[in-house]
Amino acid sequence: MKKKELEPIAKQECAALKAIFMERRKALGLTQEKAAEALGMNQGSFSHYLNGRNSINTPFAVQVAHLLQVPVESFSPRIAKLIDMMTKAVSGEGLAEKHKGEREGSNVAPVPQPWRAPRKYPLISWIAAGERAESPDNFVPGDAEDYLASTENAGDKGYWLSVRGPSMTSASNPSFPEGTKILVRPEGFDLISGKFYIARHVDGEKTFKRLFIDSGISYLTPLNQTFKTVEVDGDWEIIGRVIDAKIPGL
Incomplete structure (x- = not known):
């Protein structure tokens, strides 16, 4: 069975990652084989991400960004936004704004949270x-x-x-x-x-x-x-x- 073609946004992410890899590989001393080994996969799998056969997922995006020393946003703003949401989910940041609409019309006002310096x-x-x-x-x-x-x-x-x-x-x-x-x-x-x-x-x-x-x-x-x-x-x-x-x- 022929593999389903990736959505346009997924193809764009793969192309962006490939361009970054080609630009960064010499400075980092990387080949596809070395990069794949560092990421815990074979060269064929890594090549599929670069050439748009496999859609980039969050764990891979994080690992390859770390390897290439670039932000995830440089090749996938979509996944970078998702990671930001994950980070906020752990700390609870943004929940007040998320539920703001649910409280409109209510006679119960939220208690302002004290600001804390980092x-x-x-x-x-x-x-x-x-x-x-x-x-x-x-x-x-x-x-x-x-x-x-x-x-x-x-x-x-x-x-x-x-x-x-x-x-x-x-x-x-x-x-x-x-x-x-x-x-x-x-x-x-x-x-x-x-x-x-x-x-x-x-x-x-x-x-x-x-x-x-x-x-x-x-x-x-x-x-x-x-x-x-x-x-x-x-x-x-x-x-x-x-x-x-x-x-x-x-």
Whole structure:
């Protein structure tokens, strides 16, 4: 069966990406084979994206933008807008404006939210996650790789982590590709079904997952369905809630 031809907008995105790749490849020391290997695919699959045989999806867009060191918007404003919506969905930004029309005519006025200036939090390693909240005196500011700003309130001991692996990458919203920076509030948070948390196992393993609570039982669920859901038993401890995210490539 002949493969369905891509929509015009999808073709334009592929052509734009190909032009960027051709322009950037020499400076970055890339060939199609090297780029494909870095993206975890074969050369044929990568070529299909460049030549308009495969439509560019969000996870691929984020990864290839990071590889080519360009913003997603440079080849797909459509996906860049989608990623922006995903980021705002995590922090709750924009919800007031979204529901403005629903409140028109109502005699109940929204309570204005106080403005907060951006605050910088350290980007730390997964090894240090948890220990920072429990033993802040042992955390040396120089241990941070970087400091990233957010208007979200992560508390005095808040920190950023960089997402590892593909377990939280999804073809639909929300999705947190590898390299996404997530802001963690390690104290003063509630456990809410459907929200995102950092959990620690007794063996020291730490993981970023979505929490679901069903009939009083909590589960750590990945967004990538090829990974397993884990029941939160006595071996697991929730050590922080994720309240903001920065998607790479924006």
